[in-house]
Amino acid sequence: MASLRTQFEVPGKMKTWSYALMGAGLVALLYGMFTKGFSADEHEQVHFWGTLMYNSIFWTLICNASMFFISVTTLAHAGFTQTFRRIPEAISTMVPIFGTITFAVLMYIILGHKHHIYHWLDAEAVAADPILKGKAGFLNPTFFVIWTTLTIALWSFLGWRIRKLNEEADQAPMDQTLAASFIKRGTVRTAMFTVWFGLTVGSTIPWLWMMSIDAHWYSTMYSWYTFVSSFVAGISLIALWLIYLKNKGYLELTGQEHLHDIGKFMFAFSIFWTYLWFSQYMLIWYANIPEETVYFKHRVQGPYKGIFFFNLIVNFLCPLLILMKRAAKRNYTLVTFMAVLIIFGHWIDFYQMVMGSLMKEHVELGWLDFGILAFFVGIMILFVGKALSKKPLIAKYHPYLKESIIHQV
Amino acid sequence: MAKKKFVVGCFDDEAVLFPAVKKVRTAGYKIHDVYTPFAVHGLDHAMGLRETSLHTAGFIYGITGTTTALSCISWIFTRDWPLNIGGKPHFALPAWVPITFELTVLFAAVGMVLTFCYLCQLAPFVKKHHFHPRATDDYFVMVIECTDKTNIEDLKAFLTNQGALETNFQVAEEGWWLGRYDKDEMPFENADIVVA
Numbered sequence: 001m002a003s004l005r006t007q008f009e010v011p012g013k014m015k016t017w018s019y020a021l022m023g024a025g026l027v028a029l030l031y032g033m034f035t036k037g038f039s040a041d042e043h044e045q046v047h048f049w050g051t052l053m054y055n056s057i058f059w060t061l062i063c064n065a066s067m068f069f070i071s072v073t074t075l076a077h078a079g080f081t082q083t084f085r086r087i088p089e090a091i092s093t094m095v096p097i098f099g100t101i102t103f104a105v106l107m108y109i110i111l112g113h114k115h116h117i118y119h120w121l122d123a124e125a126v127a128a129d130p131i132l133k134g135k136a137g138f139l140n141p142t143f144f145v146i147w148t149t150l151t152i153a154l155w156s157f158l159g160w161r162i163r164k165l166n167e168e169a170d171q172a173p174m175d176q177t178l179a180a181s182f183i184k185r186g187t188v189r190t191a192m193f194t195v196w197f198g199l200t201v202g203s204t205i206p207w208l209w210m211m212s213i214d215a216h217w218y219s220t221m222y223s224w225y226t227f228v229s230s231f232v233a234g235i236s237l238i239a240l241w242l243i244y245l246k247n248k249g250y251l252e253l254t255g256q257e258h259l260h261d262i263g264k265f266m267f268a269f270s271i272f273w274t275y276l277w278f279s280q281y282m283l284i285w286y287a288n289i290p291e292e293t294v295y296f297k298h299r300v301q302g303p304y305k306g307i308f309f310f311n312l313i314v315n316f317l318c319p320l321l322i323l324m325k326r327a328a329k330r331n332y333t334l335v336t337f338m339a340v341l342i343i344f345g346h347w348i349d350f351y352q353m354v355m356g357s358l359m360k361e362h363v364e365l366g367w368l369d370f371g372i373l374a375f376f377v378g379i380m381i382l383f384v385g386k387a388l389s390k391k392p393l394i395a396k397y398h399p400y401l402k403e404s405i406i407h408q409v
Numbered sequence: 410m411a412k413k414k415f416v417v418g419c420f421d422d423e424a425v426l427f428p429a430v431k432k433v434r435t436a437g438y439k440i441h442d443v444y445t446p447f448a449v450h451g452l453d454h455a456m457g458l459r460e461t462s463l464h465t466a467g468f469i470y471g472i473t474g475t476t477t478a479l480s481c482i483s484w485i486f487t488r489d490w491p492l493n494i495g496g497k498p499h500f501a502l503p504a505w506v507p508i509t510f511e512l513t514v515l516f517a518a519v520g521m522v523l524t525f526c527y528l529c530q531l532a533p534f535v536k537k538h539h540f541h542p543r544a545t546d547d548y549f550v551m552v553i554e555c556t557d558k559t560n561i562e563d564l565k566a567f568l569t570n571q572g573a574l575e576t577n578f579q580v581a582e583e584g585w586w587l588g589r590y591d592k593d594e595m596p597f598e599n600a601d602i603v604v605a
Binding site (some may be wrong): 285 | 450451460464468495496497502503506583
């Protein structure tokens with residue numbers, strides 16, 4: 001394997017692009033912060049902090065989805081990921097970085113007492129409200145701060161341990177016993193991550209971070225919905241990096257067979273997202289109870305109508321019809337197009353989940369949203385590129401590597 | 410259906426089978442089929458089979474199911490027998506989605522299974538010629554269709570050279586016919602042998 005290009009070098013063009021995106025984003029961020037974030041008008045404040053919040057949560061969750069992808073494939077003893085596993089690993093190094101940004105934004109909202117974003121921060125309103133009083137055991141600043149800190153810290157730490165373990169596969173060939181123990185330790189570490197992931201992304205974190213904006217409303221589907229949204233976007237992000245590296249002449253051992261499997265993930269989880277979207281929508285539509293329909297009122301009949309149904313077209317109809325054929329999932333151009341579309345679609349999904357509750361009266365999707373998006377994309381490109389260049393692109397002594405090389409769908 | 414002449418070669422190893430398939434094809438012989446005890450990855454490519462159209466058929470069955478469900482329910486609930494259910498509009502699309510989905514899956518699944526059975530010529534009360542009983546156990550059985558120019562002894566020797574453990578010559582009906590596996594009737598015994 002001496003002839004393989006396993007050392008990624010960050011191209012100058014990529015650096016230029018990431019700095020340009022970050023620069024443009026930073027201008028938008030700072031301008032927004034001073035004109036809106038620190039303005040006396042509460043509406044402007046909510047607009048700025050809400051935008052920053054959904055962007056940082058979105059990027060943290062989709063980068064964390066990479067680690068979940070590694071974990072589930074490791075737990076399932078799936079071999080096919082080995083030739084490109086360093087990509088999800090590199091993407092998951094973003095969790096501490098984006099996690100810190102999310103943490104800072106959330107702490108500003110909580111400690112700065114922004115009760116226009118989280119209504120339950122208003123102690124007087126909670127005392128006078130039997131519903132919020134009943135939820136106070138869960139929805140209170142102390143629990144929020146502790147649980148958020150613990151969540152981000154453990155995502156980062158457990159993910160770091162999984163990446164650390166895989167470095168052993170770079171060093172020396174393994175004999176049978178060593179390989180067996182390597183796989184066993186990998187299983188234990190990824191299992192720990194998966195359990196913590198289930199406790200956070202699968203249930204509590206979306207409730208705390210996003211659903212509690214509508215403090216009176218709740219949906220038991222919400223966390224699953226958020227998780228799938230971030231997971232399918234995370235898989236698309238892996239696909240984009242894979243195709244980028246492939247275009248640059250790296251990843252010689254990864255090919256259409258691997259792309260096909262990633263395409264299947266994108267296809268299947270788009271359908272699963274729709275399943276949850278519809279389950280949440282239909283039950284509330286059918287029961288037609290005002291306490292529940294309040295969430296959909298301004299989304300289906302109000303100003304968010306366009307975005308709400310655009311969401312369904314981009315995230316369901318397009319993947320369903322375009323990615324259905326086998327040839328489409330094996331086509332680099334089509335998968336690139338669909339990956340960009342899916343990431344954008346789920347970003348819009350997060351937009352309507354957060355901003356749809358914060359600014360019910362009108363849609364202000366504009367320079368601030370796209371500016372902050374550019375800022376996060378720039379950070380992502382810069383740091384994932386750096387992380388990729390730090391390790392060989394293939395862990396060449398991994399016991400499952402051969403299975404991945406001869407992988408065939 | 411037609412009776413044809415076949416030369417059969419049995420292999421017991423995939424690693425021998427693949428090069429043999431390639432050699433047989435380059436030598437210009439027509440492979441009728443390769444019968445294997447389990448699905449062998451890549452064998453379809455090696456044999457040069459075209460991609461199956463089963464999934465296209467599945468898509469069409471699914472669309473048929475969707476159309477059936479939506480047209481049927483909407484006709485019943487808006488034209489034929491409109492009912493007020495919980496104050497919902499007569500054209501209550503969200504409520505129909507689960508049933509539409511179920512019918513789509515049902516049509517696609519049943520349609521594809523039946524199509525698959527038809528393509529493989531599998532059905533109750535029909536019979537097909539088996540070229541070698543061990544094809545269901547441990548043998549990879551390659552069946553080559555003979556033409557009038559085929560030298561059978563040469564072909565057998567050729568297969569043995571490629572690693573076939575057992576070779577033989579058979580005249581057999583290639584399609585399916587109504588019959589039972591527990592009864593030995595020969596409905597095509599006097600049929601003409603068709604040679605390509």
